[in-house]
């Protein structure tokens with residue numbers, strides 16, 4: 209992981225309003241002089257994710273005024289074709305379940321390849337050569353487009369296809385969910401942890417009725433289970449350190 213590629217101090221963050229992309233946003237704001245965000249509307253079943261994006265961005269500059277000058281524009285890209293192509297649980301009203309191939313039926317095939325390709329086109333226009341995403345292959349749900357090798361191969365293809373030295377940064381790639389909470393704490397202390405709990409959204413079912421100590425969600429879907437498990441591990445370890 210490079211602190212900066214040395215040629216360009218601007219980064220474009222793939223930002224969904226979820227926990228992982230919010231940690232990536234903070235990571236980028238800590239390192240780059242100019243940070244913009246890009247989000248994708250592909251007919252998600254739950255608008256809650258799109259609403260959280262706006263709230264997280266405003267809560268971030270409120271809690272961290274020093275980042276205000278760095279945080280630039282937000283870009284929403286509509287990809288309606290994706291929902292037409294993908295018959296999955298995120299965009300159709302069916303139950304979340306594991307499929308025979310070991311992937312949850314929320315899987316939109318190759319989604320991250322499309323997202324980074326769109327991001328590179330926008331980055332090209334706006335002079336941002338660093339693209340940041342919250343993909344992780346440690347605790348991931350089996351998505352092959354979250355793998356380090358997949359994304360670095362894509363970065364290579366993008367460099368060839370644009371003649372621009374794009375870099376794809378994935379600061380969470382090797383982290384467990386507990387370590388992602390730890391990184392949030394390192395970057396922004398308890399203020400950032402609280403912001404993530406209060407404003408980010410990860411639940412596949414779009415549930416925001418119940419607030420748990422780890423955030424809002426149904427508490428039962430794979431995304432909620434991962435988020436809760438990581439929070440428990442991290443807060444348990446923090447309590448042990450404090451008590452030692």
Ligand code: ZN
Nearest residue numbers: 411426429432
């Ligand atoms: Zn859930």
